[in-house]
Amino acid sequence: MPTVEHVKITVIGCGYLGATHAACMAALGFEVLGIEIDPTRRSALERGVLPFFEPGLPELLVEQVESGRLRFSADIAEAAAFGDVHFVCVGTPQRADGHGADLTYVEAAVTSLAAHLTGPALVVGKSTVPVGTAERLQEILQSQSPAGDQVELAWNPEFLREGFAVKDTLEPDRLVFGVRSERAEATLREVYSTAIDGGCPVVVTDFPTAELVKVAANSFLATKISFINAMAELCDVTGANVVTLADAIGYDERIGRKFLNAGLGFGGGCLPKDIRAFTARAEELGVKDALRFLHEIDRINLRRRKRVIKIARKELGGRLPGKRIAILGAAFKPNSDDIRDSPALEVAHTLHELGVHVTVHDVEAIEPARTKYPDLSYADTIEEACAEADLVMHLTEWLEYRAVDPAKLGEVVAGKRMIDGRNCLDIDAYREAGWTIRSLGRP
Numbered sequence: 001m002p003t004v005e006h007v008k009i010t011v012i013g014c015g016y017l018g019a020t021h022a023a024c025m026a027a028l029g030f031e032v033l034g035i036e037i038d039p040t041r042r043s044a045l046e047r048g049v050l051p052f053f054e055p056g057l058p059e060l061l062v063e064q065v066e067s068g069r070l071r072f073s074a075d076i077a078e079a080a081a082f083g084d085v086h087f088v089c090v091g092t093p094q095r096a097d098g099h100g101a102d103l104t105y106v107e108a109a110v111t112s113l114a115a116h117l118t119g120p121a122l123v124v125g126k127s128t129v130p131v132g133t134a135e136r137l138q139e140i141l142q143s144q145s146p147a148g149d150q151v152e153l154a155w156n157p158e159f160l161r162e163g164f165a166v167k168d169t170l171e172p173d174r175l176v177f178g179v180r181s182e183r184a185e186a187t188l189r190e191v192y193s194t195a196i197d198g199g200c201p202v203v204v205t206d207f208p209t210a211e212l213v214k215v216a217a218n219s220f221l222a223t224k225i226s227f228i229n230a231m232a233e234l235c236d237v238t239g240a241n242v243v244t245l246a247d248a249i250g251y252d253e254r255i256g257r258k259f260l261n262a263g264l265g266f267g268g269g270c271l272p273k274d275i276r277a278f279t280a281r282a283e284e285l286g287v288k289d290a291l292r293f294l295h296e297i298d299r300i301n302l303r304r305r306k307r308v309i310k311i312a313r314k315e316l317g318g319r320l321p322g323k324r325i326a327i328l329g330a331a332f333k334p335n336s337d338d339i340r341d342s343p344a345l346e347v348a349h350t351l352h353e354l355g356v357h358v359t360v361h362d363v364e365a366i367e368p369a370r371t372k373y374p375d376l377s378y379a380d381t382i383e384e385a386c387a388e389a390d391l392v393m394h395l396t397e398w399l400e401y402r403a404v405d406p407a408k409l410g411e412v413v414a415g416k417r418m419i420d421g422r423n424c425l426d427i428d429a430y431r432e433a434g435w436t437i438r439s440l441g442r443p
């Protein structure tokens, strides 16, 4: 393998994960070729334009494209000829039947790359996959590549969070290397030398452990959120306050306060699909009972979306059709324009189907939301969304929504009714301004 300054990297699949990884690797000084098959995404990236919202990434991308260190292409043969290390970052969505991960993209990417690899190369899987996938991909690689066993696979799961993707890539909490040889480990250590020299812990392990670390981490995070949301259900019927409860248990360092924000629950392109794929895989492996609890985590999570609609109906006197509701938030979380499995947008859509006049506002996700649900109404400003609304629902906790003056907002609505689906608005300020405000787990 060449020395670090000569290592050439390809990133196959340049979505949220891959585009970030490609730009960050270029920023570390590597020559990088990004392979993206979606022509719209690719042509934007080629021009140094990020086709989605991610704080800090547009600047990094344009800088690296202008420097010449980062290029994009659709040609996998060019990638095979160019790179020493190939990161596979394609999607692994939920299968259409709802059970398990769809591995079509990963298998296609690895198979097409393998056919063109004629010399030594390291192929590094970063996509989130069911345990056992790496083993199969290694077989595909070595049997289908003209270079045979000069081509190796490593599994290096990614833990970045959208909204913090650049920081998480450049300064990860930990690096996990699932490897089969010292050479593969040494190459990964070179690629990540900046983070490692900065003190980032490295866990070197086998394929199945590396694959499992990723889904175990996401399952744990999902469990924390559903745990606190289950407590919110208890708080609702007892008059207790889930935010105070989370603060109090969070002071215990063994528990910690992070990921204990109760509300509308988790969404996005990762946690929901990953826990479902994990349970499906456990079933295939004959250990269904081990992960049965994740079904319950999923059910608690999905109940939040129903619960908020139930509260809305109650607040509006028991009838929803014909009412006007403003929805603040479409993205699955703040600082993102990602609407994949967004709780906020699903609630907006369900209310629309129930005959409500829904107007949606989001800071960054209006366009993706409009593409998915063109029948909903969208507004460019918070005031426009809330004009003449009978009820306002705060469903994605953008800072902009917390900065709203309840008195001013009260002047544009038809009824001063607010549901805080994320438990972070200033309840007292709303009440002082004459609003009725309901939360999910706060009295």
Ligand SMILES: NC(=O)c1ccc[n+]([C@@H]2O[C@H](COP(=O)([O-])OP(=O)(O)OC[C@H]3O[C@@H](n4cnc5c(N)ncnc54)[C@H](O)[C@@H]3O)[C@@H](O)[C@H]2O)c1
Binding pocket: 012, 013, 014, 015, 016, 017, 018, 035, 036, 037, 038, 041, 089, 090, 091, 092, 093, 105, 108, 109, 126, 127, 128, 129, 158, 159, 160, 161, 162, 269, 270
């Ligand atoms: N988004 C995240 O925050 C995040 C974090 C960690 C891990 N992951 C995992 O990373 C993977 C990718 O997630 P994402 O959110 O970036 O998905 P994404 O859908 O945004 O991006 C995947 C990209 O791969 C492209 N692609 C598909 N097949 C290709 C091929 N053969 N050649 C080139 N390009 C191809 C698609 O066009 C798409 O642009 C998933 O397995 C996900 O679970 C995502």
Ligand SMILES: O=c1ccn([C@@H]2O[C@H](COP(=O)(O)OP(=O)(O)O[C@H]3O[C@H](CO)[C@@H](O)[C@H](O)[C@H]3O)[C@@H](O)[C@H]2O)c(=O)[nH]1
Binding pocket: 128, 158, 159, 160, 161, 162, 163, 218, 221, 225, 258, 259, 260, 261, 262, 263, 264, 265, 266, 267, 268, 269, 270, 271, 332, 333, 334
């Ligand atoms: O206390 C909390 C924390 C989060 N959420 C919700 O949980 C979801 C996921 O949030 P977050 O984990 O921050 O977003 P992702 O960008 O999807 O990141 C997760 O999924 C990625 C893809 O696998 C992993 O790399 C990350 O480590 C993991 O945090 C969002 O809908 C949040 O609103 C809550 O409801 N309460």
